[in-house]
Amino acid sequence: MLRSLQQYQRTILLSLLLFLSGITSLLFQTLWVKQLGIVIGVDIYSTSIVISGFFTGLGIGNYILGKYVEKNNSPLLYYAIFEIVTAFLGVTISLLLFYGETTYIQMEHTLGAFAYMIPWFLISLPAFFMSGTFLALLKYSKPSEENTGKKIGYLYGSNTTGAIVGTLSTPFLIIPVFGVIGAAIFAGFINLLLSAFTIFLFLKAKKETYIKAAHAPLGKFHIGYLLYGLAGFIGLSQEILWGQIVVQFQNTRTYAFATMLGVFLLGLSIGNFIAGKYVNKIKNLWFAFGTITLSGLFVTLLSVLFIDQNIITIQEQFGNYMYSVFDTKGALMMGRFLFISCYFILIPTICMGALFPIISVIVSDGKNISENSGKLLAWNTFGGVLGSLITGFILFPTLGTIYSLFLLFVLSLGVSFVAFYQVESLRKLTPSLILFLSIVFFIPKTKFIDLLLQKEGGNIVFFQEGIGHTVAVVEEGDDTRKFNRLYIQGVSNTGDVFPSLRYMRLQSLIPLITFNGKPESVLVVGLGTGITAGALLQFPELKERRVVELLPEVVEATKYFNGNYQLSENKAIEILVQDGRHLLMKEDRVYDLITLEPPPPTAIGVNNLYSKDFYELCKKRLSKNGMMAQWWPITTQTEEASASMVRAILDVFPYANLWTTEMHEMLVIGSMQPLNIDLEQIRKRLAYPEVKQALDEIGIHNEAQFLSTYVMGRNGLHVFSRNAAPVTDNHPILEYDGWVKKSVITDILPRLLDQQEDLSILPESLQKEIAYERENLHRFYYAGLASYIGRRDVWSMLLTDLYEHDNSNNYYNWYNPE
Known part of the structure; x- marks a missing residue:
């Protein structure tokens, strides 16, 4: 005892x-x-x-x-x-x-x-x-x-x-x-x-003292090592595919990926504990090993077969329940992540975890435990490495998610056959398992894109699976206002809807039009729809236009978006497929403008394109009068995180200014030289036929409307970010930001608009025109804020008042309540 x-x-x-x-x-x-x-x-x-x-x-x-x-x-x-x-x-x-x-x-x-x-x-x-x-x-x-x-x-x-x-x-x-x-x-x-x-x-x-059992004779090989190695291949391959499947029902935050991996490990842990407790009571270990191996992937296929809008509704309801218990947006989102991760992953990973105690007993038979366990884990690990590489780089890009799962299922059948064959009484049973293959005929290859269309509506116009990701373009909207939206990993990234068209063009044109001197070279980091980079083609002073994009499938997808001047087919712009930060680290090339439009700041791995360290790198690659233009989506992170992003820019650049490019978007420009409003030069650039047409299409018809988008200079930005710590590579504040409430725009936008400053040294008549256009812009923005808090009466009143002052602006008319 x-x-x-x-x-x-x-x-x-x-x-x-x-x-x-x-x-x-x-x-x-x-x-x-x-x-x-x-x-x-x-x-x-x-x-x-x-x-x-x-x-x-x-x-x-x-x-x-x-x-x-x-x-x-x-x-x-x-x-x-x-x-x-x-x-x-x-x-x-x-x-x-x-x-x-x-x-x-x-x-x-x-x-x-x-x-x-x-x-x-x-x-x-x-x-x-x-x-x-x-x-x-x-x-x-x-x-x-x-x-x-x-x-x-x-x-x-x-x-x-x-x-x-x-x-x-x-x-x-x-x-x-x-x-x-x-x-x-x-x-x-x-x-x-x-x-x-x-x-x-x-x-x-x-x-x-430790009793040493005699070692197995040299050269003896147990079939269990090979089978557990194949189980590792299947398991890690499934993990790669789950990464493609589950993310379509989550989002791109670090917390979503951590939850998915946590559920994966939880299943392994539960499987180990359960199998460890009952393994000595199992009469036929080979039958258990074969059945569990097959069951894990079979359950995965079932979960794919039965996923539909009802499951998504239950996912949302579970998130709402978590919100009712904890009363935080984080609980709501984590509830959704947890539910969908468990739906796809938990049972299959329990099966994976249960295999190790079973195969250990089969192989070791109570002898040389550490050595045999080490060999088993080695085979399983090497199989996993091979599986992750082959599936991630070959199977998924070539066959897609569904067909890759089918192939793994066939491999699981093979492992199960061999396991059952070790028991003479089961050898006649193994051929009947071929019936399990019938499930594959009920799952279409387009299962997930079809579900995406059910959830978002619209029609698929482009879909491609690449190495580690999927890219889709979906046509949405009604007959009068159709637009295309870009989905990466099932998550909406951007589109060519009119408000997006406006801010993306201004992302390039504002710094180019206000540039002190003659800008000749530009680098755009992040292609997306291609609208920001395409705007460079409309600016005639440029001699060198470059854009860097991480995903080759996104480059292909730009053909399906309006407003980018079909840049992928234009030799006047060079498109590089690689990591933007890495490009700047490798090359010594200098640019007059670097404009940054990567994914939203809180997406996993993107913090490094919004950090002080990255801005220092950008500064080294700018000419004497060069500018760095940073896209600032004010609704995708908390106000505190936005302040940290702004602080990082101010810590690097001695001069900075802020422009409003759309109700939900801002543009921060950092430079080594102060903003010099050369009115004659601005008028000249606004008069370029290509520039004029590009701006007319997004509701900027004159110099007053253009300059009314100026918000503040460095002093105002300093006040906004005064107590914030900068975003750095070592402290990736944006990636680990808290959950954003819907009210973030009603908090941050009025704060920025209230601090809006006048541009100095301008003719009085132009100042009055700018003030008039700014007032119209504010009417429009505050109408939008009214709609966010449910005041449709105020929204309608402000827009009606706005249209009495300006009824010919494309931007304002997009939201016309009539």
């Missing part, structure tokens, strides 16, 4: 150690994905390098360290050593990634794509030692032949549970509090505490 109690206490202690170790592992991995996105570009390659490097290190470590731990009698000491090395390497690599951007760019210039191997190798090193922590404590737990599966399930489940906490706490708490570098140091500190505690246990404990 006493011995049983001691074993129970030991299991609890070891589970706690592995729980904390799991937290740090996922914390480091999350940080490396974020950091590498800056170093080599925010795209699928940076994530793939981290994932493949991390899992390769785990795989090699499991294989090598499993043997090493099995041969030694001091597992606690080795656990402590593994934690110390992990702490040192983890923090060191984070520091190298943070401060080594320039060095890496130089290496990439020399080595080309082979430079990817440098961060890949660095990340694999700490992962190698992370793998040994579980194996060392498994050896220390002294599992017997009777409780092998139970010990493995509990310990591995605890480690995975810690990974859940690490996944969720990193974006919600650790990075917002400590910053990126502080988070790495925090993780390393936990590793060192764990090592110190285990060294204390090692010195205190009496010398223990």
